[in-house]
Amino acid sequence: MTLQIVAGSANPALAGSVAGKLGRELASAVVERFPDGELRPVVDGLQGADVYLVQPTGPPVNEHVMELLLLVDACRRAGAARITTVLPYFGYARQDRRGRAGQAIGVRVVAEALASAGTWRLIVVDPHTVALEAICAVGVEMVTAVPLLARELGAGPLGAREQDRAVVVAPDLGAVKLAEHYGALLSCPVAVVRKTRLSGTRVVAEELVGDVRDRPVVIVDDMISTGGTIEAAAQVVAGHGAAPEIVVVATHGLFVEAAVERVNRAGIRRVLVTDTLAQPAAPAMPLGVCSVAPLLADAIGRLHRDEPLDDLLARA
Template identity: 80%
Template sequence: MTLQIVAGTANPALAGSAAGVLGIEPATTVVERFPDGELRPVVDGLRGADVYLIQPTSPPVNEHVMELLLLVDACRRAGAERITAVIPYFGYARQDRRGRAGQAIGVRVVANALASAGTWRLIVVDPHTSALEAICAVQVEMLTAVPFLARQLGTGPLGEQAWEGTVVVAPDLGAVKLAEHYGRLLSRPVAVIRKTRLSGTSVIAEELVGDVRDRPVIVVDDMISTGGTIAAAAEAVLDHGAAPEIVVVATHGLFVEPAMERLGRTTIQQVLVTDTVEQLTAPEMPHSVCSVAPLLADAIGRLHRDESLDDLLART
């Protein structure tokens, strides 16, 4: 089977970069949009191919999910031998359980729809739920960008010397394993904040376990959406005597309003994210982007050659 990369419209630059690392050109893809909002993707030259369709389901999530489903069907009807959906940011992954009766489990619905459309396998990067593999009816490869981000921390404006005395902070209990991963890579201790979510955009930090007094901190999370969790964490560490030099690291930088305004009111010195979500505008603060194109290209190349991904996978 020949290797083919198909790019959706959610992040064509990332798809193009990954294809470039692999030394190929993305397949010809056109996504027509009708006046009423309907999408009609058309792809060419995929008969018998091993297709990797790169489309993060970033905001607007619903449109990008629908485009992904239609692209999978288009690839199938173009004669692709097998179709792997590469979803660097998997929207709806936060909806992995019911908070009360009558709620939908969104991640299960999207996963089932992808399988029904003809997806053979999924590749995701640092998904919000580690249960994704168990939820999906198809094979899931969960990659991690954490080693890439940890390495870039040492080459950014703060440099490796900033790790001296630094504490890695998990902004909530759900990020503890992530913080421990960063802590191992950076050889730094870990502190944990316990938060309570008041709404989809508002949280409060109630307790901090660990010593951050007079020490710079690195707050780590899988994503920055509205910035509520990160802003609450920044306030909490300052309340516990941390140094004002706060660095934030997250795989997925959604920056949904009012994230920029909210984070701009904190003492955060630097934000580091990846390009799993297309970064169209520079946030109103120091901001660095670490590309996951080499990670995706490495995984795609290995899967195409039926090689192991063991050292690229997220550990849960």
């Protein structure tokens, strides 16, 4: 089977970079849009191919999910032998359990829809839920950008001098394992903030476990959405005497609603994310972007050759 890379409209630059690293051109794909908002993707030249469809489902999430489902179906109808959906960012992954009766489990609904449309396998970068593999009816390869980001930290905003003194901070209990991963890669101790979420945008951070006094701090999370969690964590570590050189690292930078204002208000020196979601060329905050194109190209190349991904996979 020939290898083909198809790009959705959510992040064509990333898909192009992935294709370039694999020595390929992007397959022909056009998403036609009707005046009433309907989408009609058209793809060509996929007969008998091993297709990797790159489409993060970030904001606007619903439109990108619908486009992705239609693209999968278009690839299937174009004769693709197998279709792997590459979701650098998987919208709805946070909806992995019910908070009360009557709530939908969004991640399962989207995963089942992708399987029904013709997806054979998923590649996801640092999904919000480690249960994704158990939830999905198709195979899931959960790769991680943490080593890439840790290397970028050591070479840039943190540096060897500050790395010797730095503390990695989990902004909530859900990020402890992630913080421990960064801590191991950077040889840094870990501290944990305990928070209470009041709503989708309001977070109260209440206490800190660990010592950050007079030390540079690296706050880590899988994503930055509204910035509420990051702002609250930054206030807590500052209140415990951390050095002012606060760095924030996350795989996915959504930056919705007042996120940019919150980051700037918190006095954060540097925010480092990846390009799983397209980022502005001139951000209104101190933003650095690390590309996951090499990671995705490596994963795609190995899967196409039926090789294992063990060293690329996210920790459970």
